[in-house]
Amino acid sequence: MKPPIARKAVLVLGMMLCISLPVTEKAHAGDTYSARVTADHLNVRSEPAASSKIVSSLSNGAVITVSDEAYGWLKIKVGQKTGWVAGQYVKKLSNSTATAGNPAASPAKTATTNTSKSEATPKSAVGNATASKHGVVSADKLWMRSGPGTNNEATELLQKGAALTIVKRENGWLQVRTTAGKTGWVSGRYVDETGGSVTAQTARKTGGLRGKVIVLDPGHGGDDPGVIGNKYKTIEKTINLSTAQYVAEELRRAGAKVVMTRTSDKEQPELSQRAALGSKQQADAFVSIHYNASPKKVSGTLTFYYSESKDRPLARSIEARLGQGGGIKSNGISYGNYHVLRENKQPSVLLELGFLTDASDESVVRKDDYQRKAARAIAAGLNDYFGG
The missing domain is CATH 2.30.30.40 (SH3 Domains)
Structure with missing residues (x-):
């Protein structure tokens, strides 16, 4: 047994290493x-x-x-x-x-x-037809306009879940054709795209959260603390779990069934176990919750997806709500080659809900008030995704 002073020195050194080492995403050898x-x-x-x-x-x-x-x-x-x-x-x-x-x-x-x-x-695709893509309106209501921009005349009010065929693109706007044969322009931000028929997509986007099975994955746990905050020494695994628990409350209140990959800070399931749980439970969505780190000065949330067709619509729905009412700025959505997304058969996203390496973000995200706001935004995004 080491004397108390020696043990303390080892502990301090370990904490210094955890805090000072930059934590970055590195693709493994051969990952191209x-x-x-x-x-x-x-x-x-x-x-x-x-x-x-x-x-x-x-x-x-x-x-x-x-x-x-x-x-x-x-x-x-x-x-x-x-x-x-x-x-x-x-x-x-x-x-x-x-x-x-x-x-x-x-x-x-x-x-x-x-x-x-x-x-x-930005890509400008005026006059270039898309490869027969389709989409579904993800906003509660969406104006179709005579041209690509809000300065053009509104010609038709589309409802959530409306099926569209995408004809052209221009600076974030889509020229679309409705099932009634009407053509106009809509903001691409509020259309969930799919490469094939919209029949299955429309069927999924009905009924809201009631009866849906959602797997929540609080990142890290056990011997893996995740990020340790620079200023307040906030432990990521702890607030991953507390945030996930707040999300679970919101989802259950809306009638969803919630399954957690871990329910205590002592648990540390393997990544393969986390990803497999979605399939085992036949989940309608999988949401992995994390807080971020960077050796550079960066702040805000970031929503990751892996599959364009399977995951991106879910990422867009949740990010839109985080951007509106999460409490800190959103950095949008991004492709992420994470195991829990890559090996997941269910629609899945990985959320980074703020930077523990940024003093301003850490001071906000460590508080219950922010975590509850983020939880409400995540639940609202899931509800939007399911057409609630």
């Missing part, structure tokens, strides 16, 4: 996948930050190989050079499958930096 650039012009930078040097640029449609992810940025190879691009302007190819890394590793922290609007030129 192909993706396509969706912006007209995309900067390639020397580091995963908007302030770093531009080393190259890519045009719309360029196919790239992604080998790493960090802070919402993707590491790619351009010719003989490597660089980083903002992940929000890249779409993983559906026929590209990443090689699974170490499935027992805890999900690492991935953050987004506040990239400037000039980081990429």
Whole structure:
């Protein structure tokens, strides 16, 4: 047995290491996948930050190989050079499958930096037809307009769940055709897209939360504390659990059945067990709850999805509510190659509800008031997703 002073020294050293080591998302060796650039012009930078040097640029449609992810940025190879691009302007190819890394590793922290609007030129698809895509209105009510923009005349009021065929795109707006044959433009933010028929999508989006099975996954646990806050030393695993419990309260109140991957801070289920629980329970949705970290000054929430067709609509619904009433700013949605998403057969998202490495975020998210607000937003997003 070590003398008390020696034990204390070891404990202090361990805490210093936990706090000081940067926590980032690193793709495991061999974890690569192909993706396509969706912006007209995309900067390639020397580091995963908007302030770093531009080393190259890519045009719309360029196919790239992604080998790493960090802070919402993707590491790619351009010719003989490597660089980083903002992940929000890249779409993983559906026929590209990443090689699974170490499935027992805890999900690492991935953050987004506040990239400037000039980081990429949005894709302009005026006159370019889509590949016969369909969508469903996700907002309670949505105006269809005569052109792509709010300055154009409103021609039709669409209701939530309305089935649409997408004809063209322009700067975030979609030219759509309704089942009645009427054509107009709507904001793409309020349309959940699907590659095939909307019949199944419409069927899913009915009835709200009542009777739905939701798996909540409070990240980390047991010997894995997750992130430790810089200022208040907030332990991530603890507030992951408390936030998930608040979400569970909201969901049960709305008539949903809730299943938790863990119910105490002593439990530490494997990532494979967490992902498999959704299938075992035949869940309608899987939500993994985390708080974030970054060696850079970054704040706000971030919602991750893996599958464009299976997960992205759920991510959009929850993020929209977090952005409206979560209590801190939202950084939007982003592709994330996490085990609990990648190996999950159910619609699933991973939520990062604030940065424990940012003093302002930590001071807010550690309080019950914020966690309850976030829980209400998450529940509302799920209700929207199911057409409530």
